[in-house]
Amino acid sequence: MYPWLAESYSQLGHRAQNSSLHHGLLIKGPVGIGKTDFSLVLAKSILCKSAHQKPCGNCQSCSLFDAQSHPDVHRVASDKQIGVDLIRDAIQKLTSTAHLSGNKVLIIEQAESMTESAANALLKTLEEPTENTFLFLISAFPERLLPTIISRCEKVNLQAPSFEQCKQWLASQNIAGVNDDIIRIYGQCPLKVIAQLANKDGITFEDFSTSLNQLKQAQVSSLTLADKWQKEAEQVVLWLQYDLSKLAITGLHNNLLWKLEDKLIKASEALQNPGVNRLLILSDILTDYYRLMRQHAN
Ligand SMILES: [Zn+2]
Known part of the structure; x- marks a missing residue:
């Protein structure tokens, strides 16, 4: 378990062991802190046949889980919206008897992307869950969920590590290219930092900074940079926001x-x-940025 989530995991694991875990958990927190991994390890411990708080890693359940073929854990994830069919299908699987005659877990990633009818289909199961059934709704944007869904879940607030903890953990993972700027830009969300640094096809923060300096000195035009960066415009906008916050x-x-x-x-x-x-x-943005830098220099 990631060190910044260990305390929350230990509390929930303890309650699962005492059979006092709520059947519907809304696991929320920023993107890139490990909510999905957290949910998976929690699911694994709930399904584990040993009576320990942490998954034993040896029983039939743990082996099936590790092989991603556990018949009693179901995951719903989609790049787009989560439609009603996906939810109905998952609920159908849940209502059957547990294959390993124990608990059953349904994990819904990016739960906020459920359509209204998908959310309504889930509502019934949240209200009247089948026995030994746990629903984990993961979301970085829980405010987008239907209030009726939110009110039927226990909220688990997961948080990003502190700056130092994030820095230390990234160092322990031997991730090259980590610096303080990158950690701050991505709000100390370690997995987001890793995803950014692993994206070899895209521009790096270093490239961006170098080009931005060239723009400041009028060595490159805003149009040239805009053309070069348009595919990664969202990334560039985020970095510019960070750059401006430092200026402020x-x-x-x-x-x-x-x-x-x-x-x-x-x-x-x-x-x-x-x-x-x-x-x-x-x-347009880069032109304004150039003007601002000119003004700042004078
Ligand atoms: Zn086990």
Whole structure:
């Protein structure tokens, strides 16, 4: 278990052992802190045949779990919305008797992406669960869930590690390229930092910083950079927000900075729309950024 989640895991594991764990858990917290891994280990301990708080790793249940072929654990995950069919199918599997005659677990990842009818289909099971059934709803955006779903779950608030803990853990994993900026940009969410550093196809934060310096010195145009970065516009917007927050700390406060901060917030929303002109959005932002830097330098 990740060290920053160990305490929560220990508390829930203890309650599972005492049969006092709520059947519906809403496991929430920021993206990239390990909510899914947390849920999987918790599911494994609930299903384990040994009477220990942690999964034994040796019993039939643990072996099946490790082979990802445990018949009593079901996962629902989707890149898009989670439709009613996926939920109905999962509930159908849950209502059958447990194959290993023990507990059953349904894990729904990114639960906020359930459609309204999917959520309503789940509601009945949350209200009247079959025996020995546990539902884990994982979400980084729980406010998007139906209030009726939220009210029927016990909330488990998982949090990102502290800056130091995040830094130490990343160092212990021998992840190359970690620096303080990257840790701060990704809100001390270690798995997000790793995902970013592992993305070899995309631009790195170092490349971004270098190019941004070239922009400041008018060695490259905002349009050229916008063209180069348009595929990763969301990433660039996030990094620019971080860059501006550092500027604000140095005492720079003016209309242009505020206007740009506002533009970046709007851009990160607009970029969710697949039909949007990414080149136009980025070049507009980078032009403003260049103006701001000129003003700052004078
Ligand atoms: Zn076991």
